[in-house]
Amino acid sequence: MKRQNDTQSMGENLDLAGVFIKGVSEKYNLPFNEVLELLKKKEEKLLVPTYIFREKKLGILEALTKHLKEDGGLTYHKIAVILKRDDRVVWTTYNKAIKKKKESFSIAGQSRWVPVSIFTENLGPLESLSKYLVENSHLGISQAARLLDKNPKSVSACYLRSKIKSRK
Numbered sequence: 001m002k003r004q005n006d007t008q009s010m011g012e013n014l015d016l017a018g019v020f021i022k023g024v025s026e027k028y029n030l031p032f033n034e035v036l037e038l039l040k041k042k043e044e045k046l047l048v049p050t051y052i053f054r055e056k057k058l059g060i061l062e063a064l065t066k067h068l069k070e071d072g073g074l075t076y077h078k079i080a081v082i083l084k085r086d087d088r089v090v091w092t093t094y095n096k097a098i099k100k101k102k103e104s105f106s107i108a109g110q111s112r113w114v115p116v117s118i119f120t121e122n123l124g125p126l127e128s129l130s131k132y133l134v135e136n137s138h139l140g141i142s143q144a145a146r147l148l149d150k151n152p153k154s155v156s157a158c159y160l161r162s163k164i165k166s167r168k
Contacts, residue, residue: 045117046072046115046117048114048115049107049112053148054148055105057100063097063105065093065097068082070104076090082116082117083116110147114137115132118132124161126154131158131166141159144159
């Protein structure tokens with residue numbers, strides 16, 4: 001009898017996991033298998049969607065801290081540790097972001113997921129993001145610019161600057 005209950009309970013948990021993954025898949029317009037992969041990677045590294053960087057009112061770092069604080073539920077200190085920045089910088093950046101944009105991010109168009117760890121290099125936030133999208137996601141400059149809703153010349157300049165800084 002115990003074995004049957006354990007099997008039934010495990011089946012219910014798998015059904016709940018499937019419902020959860022399906023819901024996330026539909027909400028974020030991602031294939032079911034990609035959501036599964038993201039869940040596996042979640043343990044390895046913290047990922048953020050690129051749609052948060054499309055907000056014209058916010059800078060890259062402001063969008064990132066706002067997302068990590070509000071959608072990720074992280075404390076200022078935890079964000080500071082992850083980004084290798086001072087707690088006061090994170091607090092100030094977040095407060096500037098909420099003054100510019102009170103509402104949460106809206107999901108529209110295509111998005112990719114990027115690891116937060118790319119923002120800890122000795123590069124500016126857009127330089128880090130441009131470098132990752134071009135070199136790791138294998139996007140062209142114009143594709144990366146469209147994904148971020150940024151000027152292709154800005155993305156190109158930041159990418160070239162990141163290559164120069166990385167050589168030093």
